[in-house]
Amino acid sequence: MASSEISPTKPSILRRRDLASSRLFAIEELELRFANGAERTFERLKGKGSGAVMLVAMPDPDHVLLIREYAAGFDEYALTLPKGLVDPGEDIITAANRELMEECGYGANRIEPLVELSLAPNYMNHRMHVLLASDLYEKRLDGDEPEPLLVESHPIEDITGLLAREDFHEARAIAALYIARDKLRSERESESWW
Amino acid sequence: MASSEISPTKPSILRRRDLASSRLFAIEELELRFANGAERTFERLKGKGSGAVMLVAMPDPDHVLLIREYAAGFDEYALTLPKGLVDPGEDIITAANRELMEECGYGANRIEPLVELSLAPNYMNHRMHVLLASDLYEKRLDGDEPEPLLVESHPIEDITGLLAREDFHEARAIAALYIARDKLRSERESESWW
Missing domain, CATH: 3.90.79.10 (Nucleoside Triphosphate Pyrophosphohydrolase)
Structure with a gap:
C-alpha cells in the first residue's frame, strides 16, 4: 500500500474556460495534464460568495x-x-x-x-x-x-x-x-x- | 421553540427555467411562492448521473x-x-x-x-x-x-x-x-x- 509520504506532483492546468454562469454558480472547464502525461478535461463549480x-x-x-x-x-x-x-x-x-x-x-x-x-x-x-x-x-x-x-x-x-x-x-x-x-x-x- | 410536529406546507413552484447546462452540471431557476405568500427566486444544481x-x-x-x-x-x-x-x-x-x-x-x-x-x-x-x-x-x-x-x-x-x-x-x-x-x-x- 502506498504511504502518505509520497507527495504527488499536481497536474498542470493547460487551459481554463468559463462554461456558464448564473447569479449563484459558475461552471468552469479545466484541461489538465497529469504528471504521468495523461490529459483529462475536468469541470468544476465556483461558488460566488465570501464563504x-x-x-x-x-x-x-x-x-x-x-x-x-x-x-x-x-x-x-x-x-x-x-x-x-x-x-x-x-x-x-x-x-x-x-x-x-x-x-x-x-x-x-x-x-x-x-x-x-x-x-x-x-x-x-x-x-x-x-x-x-x-x-x-x-x-x-x-x-x-x-x-x-x-x-x-x-x-x-x-x-x-x-x-x-x-x-x-x-x-x-x-x-x-x-x-x-x-x-x-x-x-x-x-x-x-x- | 416550535415543535417538530408542525409539518410545513411546501412552497408552490410557479415557474422552472433551465439557466445553463454542461457535461456534468445543470443550473435551474425556480420561482417559488411560500405558504405565507412570500415569493422568491431560487437556483439549484441538478446532477446528471445515476447517483x-x-x-x-x-x-x-x-x-x-x-x-x-x-x-x-x-x-x-x-x-x-x-x-x-x-x-x-x-x-x-x-x-x-x-x-x-x-x-x-x-x-x-x-x-x-x-x-x-x-x-x-x-x-x-x-x-x-x-x-x-x-x-x-x-x-x-x-x-x-x-x-x-x-x-x-x-x-x-x-x-x-x-x-x-x-x-x-x-x-x-x-x-x-x-x-x-x-x-x-x-x-x-x-x-x-x-
Whole structure:
C-alpha cells in the first residue's frame, strides 16, 4: 500500500474556460495534464460568495439547535444546523452570530471555530466554517428567509436518533455534530479525570 | 421553540427555467411562492448521473482505506474515502465493489448500505450512498483515473488524527467515518455485553 509520504506532483492546468454562469454558480472547464502525461478535461463549480458558516449552537450543555427549512434541491423540508453565507467584509464570528439571530432567535456570548469542511472537493471550491456557539441569549434579527424557520432542540448525544429521521441527511451537519459531540465528550472526560 | 410536529406546507413552484447546462452540471431557476405568500427566486444544481457511492472499506476490523487524489475544486490533492459515480443500470452494491477494485485494488465479500448523505440540500439534489465493505480480497480493475491513486490505511478509531491533517476535510467522508465507527463500537459493546 502506498504511504502518505509520497507527495504527488499536481497536474498542470493547460487551459481554463468559463462554461456558464448564473447569479449563484459558475461552471468552469479545466484541461489538465497529469504528471504521468495523461490529459483529462475536468469541470468544476465556483461558488460566488465570501464563504459560509454553520453553527452547532447549544442552548444548554446537552442540547443543540436544529432548523427545519425548505430545501429546494429536493423540493422538500430538511432538518439541519443553522447556516448561511458570510456577507462581504464580515468575519466568520460575526456572520455566525448574525445567522443564529436570524434563523433561531438567539445570540451567543461564546463562539469558537470548530472545523472547516469541504463539500465535494473534486468538483467544487466551497468550504464551510463550522462554529460552536454557547452561552446563548434571546435576540432575533430579521433575515432574508421567506418564512420563519422551525427551530427544535435535540440532545447532542443522540445523533443516531437524528439519523433515523428521513429529513436529516446533510453530510456537513452530520460531520459537525459528531465533531462537536466528541469534543464535548473529551472535555468532560478530562474534567472528571482531574 | 416550535415543535417538530408542525409539518410545513411546501412552497408552490410557479415557474422552472433551465439557466445553463454542461457535461456534468445543470443550473435551474425556480420561482417559488411560500405558504405565507412570500415569493422568491431560487437556483439549484441538478446532477446528471445515476447517483454516487462512497465506501468505508475495512481491510481488517480496525482500519479503513483512504485514497489521496487530485481535487480539481481546490487544485490540490485531498484525502478522502473511495467513491465514484454509479454507472447507468448498475446497482449500488455492484458500483461500490467496482469503485473499490478500481481505486484501491480490492474487492469485498461483504458490502452493506450504511447511510444516504446529501451534499447541500438547499441547492443540489445530489445524494451519496455510503456503504460499509469488509472481508476484502485483492483484485484490481482498470478505472478512468488519469493516474494511480495513493491508498493508505488508517485506524478507524483515530478520526481526530485525520481531522488534524490539512488534506482531510470532505464532510461526507467525515460523516461516513463517524457513522461507521459508532456502528462498529456499538456492535462490539453488544457482543461483549452478551
